[in-house]
Amino acid sequence: MAPASQRRTQKKAESHRRILEAAKEVFFRDGFTAANLDEVAEKAGVAKGTLYRYFDSKAELYVAILSHNGKIFEQKLREVLSPSLPPMEKLRRASHFYFRHYVENPDYFQIFWAIENQAVIGELPESLVDEVTALWDRNLQLLAEIIEEGVRDGVFLDHDPWEMANILWTLANGIIQTERSTPRRRLRRRQLDRVFDDAIELVLRGLARPTVAGS
């Protein structure tokens, strides 16, 4: 490839990245409908029209963020789950990873929820919606497999793994979500660390098969 062409390709990739970055911030803060593409363009340092060279519409830009961040998340989650660990420890690590990921990338988060919004989905090709749904299903599937393993090994109560995965997933999301949406309450960010640990341990206790005393 000629150096000039290479430079141009790089610049394009850079613009793409900056747009996603800016859009993530704005969508996160304002939600899909209230988000303003003027602001996205300005934050990304490009002209408004440029957005449309990279994404066909506001809705597709939105989905691109969901998808992009979902892929990063999935990849990191897989790295965390080294196969030799016992199931309980895997779950504990996955939970901590999830929490840490959120603390370090607070704006990756809110956005998970919004795919539900009919106002957004209505404007999207079915295929895009399916893509994002499948992405998050894969993450849930990872959890379900750990639980299945634990059930087989007799360390977890005999519940439906997929259902349990949903409950765990839900707990984690719920805590983060609640914390986000109630910044004034007594539950402060400084304590969030501990609250999260406690919640994880609470759920793991609830999930574990009680060890028979004396055995």
Added chain:
Amino acid sequence: MAPASQRRTQKKAESHRRILEAAKEVFFRDGFTAANLDEVAEKAGVAKGTLYRYFDSKAELYVAILSHNGKIFEQKLREVLSPSLPPMEKLRRASHFYFRHYVENPDYFQIFWAIENQAVIGELPESLVDEVTALWDRNLQLLAEIIEEGVRDGVFLDHDPWEMANILWTLANGIIQTERSTPRRRLRRRQLDRVFDDAIELVLRGLARPTVAGS
């Protein structure tokens, strides 16, 4: 009061109620920004201008719904928690109430989350925001008191009651929220009943002080 005046007062109350009803439906379905006051007025059977006789702005109408439904919820929750029950059973009832309340009033729900977003709602009087926040804090406080009682009685692990209340609250919200936002996943509405029961029992198990074997 003169009969004419009385009739007028009744009619006003009726309009107020119809507007709240209609707005709840629309805000729930579309979210704050995408919600359209034309539709609210039409559903309520009043003229658009009439909305402004009852509420100063879209945002205040929104907050009025949060507040109104919160009050109803609080009242019902208090009715459920008759004081003679053991703490564990109180928590179980509160949880089931919460779930049942959601199943019967699905549109009461989504709306809890949105108060967070200052950027969307815009400039609300501090007092309004505080009112809603305080309302939900009172609900949490009810849970916290049950847990405190349980800790005192030795049936719950010795955790900070407020923190535990948050975790429970969060779990319940998270499950409902997840179910709402992932209608395509394997976790179907028909199973939600059971999932919710399982989740509650899981958390209560995690919260309970393990009984000494043999005793």
Added chain:
Amino acid sequence: MAPASQRRTQKKAESHRRILEAAKEVFFRDGFTAANLDEVAEKAGVAKGTLYRYFDSKAELYVAILSHNGKIFEQKLREVLSPSLPPMEKLRRASHFYFRHYVENPDYFQIFWAIENQAVIGELPESLVDEVTALWDRNLQLLAEIIEEGVRDGVFLDHDPWEMANILWTLANGIIQTERSTPRRRLRRRQLDRVFDDAIELVLRGLARPTVAGS
């Protein structure tokens, strides 16, 4: 009807009229795509949003003009064609009416042609397009009936009346259209009167069954 309500209704009708008037002018001058609704609103003396209280979209406003003017034209044409005249004279009158109508309402004209435009039609409900098409067909039908009468009476050559109506219609449109589109040519507006007369007589001569010499 209460006087206040009546006044409001009148004002609405007045706005409707002013919008149609302004839109006609702008659409005529610029064509559908290039026409600017900002300018229409300004000329009509209403806010831009007001346009949308009366017409759902640019395309529907456009069709409303076609339809409105078509109806006026049809009505006037019928008035001109008093039934007792001989066919040849009826045609002559219809022709002169058409020409006069154009001279007095130059902006009624151009617009006839544009319904063809796919860019416009594509955005319109089928029913609207059909309405306009039917309207103009009725005008053609009026001409065809005169010709049919003349053919029966033996004063016109034995051609298909519908076809002949098309040719006449076409001639008239063509002359006006050409004159509109070539303002710089030697054929000046001042002469248009005479050109139009000459064209009409030329076509009527061509249409007439030659009278037998000596009779």
Added chain:
Amino acid sequence: MAPASQRRTQKKAESHRRILEAAKEVFFRDGFTAANLDEVAEKAGVAKGTLYRYFDSKAELYVAILSHNGKIFEQKLREVLSPSLPPMEKLRRASHFYFRHYVENPDYFQIFWAIENQAVIGELPESLVDEVTALWDRNLQLLAEIIEEGVRDGVFLDHDPWEMANILWTLANGIIQTERSTPRRRLRRRQLDRVFDDAIELVLRGLARPTVAGS
């Protein structure tokens, strides 16, 4: 000329041709304002920026098409009008040529009309507009000369030749135009052939000096 240079010149001419070809198609289909230069570039197989190496603006590209096709038309018309024929036959041939030209090049046509609209085209150099106007005037002049000849010979009525040329021109354009814009009416393309013949004969009859019976 060096072979390399020659090749480059050829390639340029080829691009020029392809751009005109593509632009004709798009302008014809969509009209001036709605036409999209992105599509033109793609159809022509060149980059969008390349269009501006050949034409200074959208408007100039448009005018180039008018001019280019006008020149082709003029050349062919002259070939058709071999001087030895009687005027009536010349007119008949010119008419048929015009019609055939349209049937074979339907997209050459629509475009004639649009030069008029200064508001749409915007600021074109006077010289460009004059060029196109002059081109079409020359075609009209050809017709006028035939009529003048016929008037001198006594086979045509004594009318102003330029005026008659306009009427003929107009009739032809009108029929084609009407047919274009009313594809749904009863006048179908299959019959257009015959309609056109009938129209020509009608006009020629109207133009002809009646032969005195018995002489």
Added chain:
DNA sequence: TATGAATGAGGATTCATTCAT
């Protein structure tokens, strides 16, 4: 008090044109 017509700022999207490579 209730109405609903009018408003006009705001926002998504398009596209002719420019210009660095």
Added chain:
DNA sequence: TATGAATGAATCCTCATTCAT
């Protein structure tokens, strides 16, 4: 010379809010 990415002005349409009746 050709490219195609970037630009940003232009424009259609929406909708919360106002206000005359």
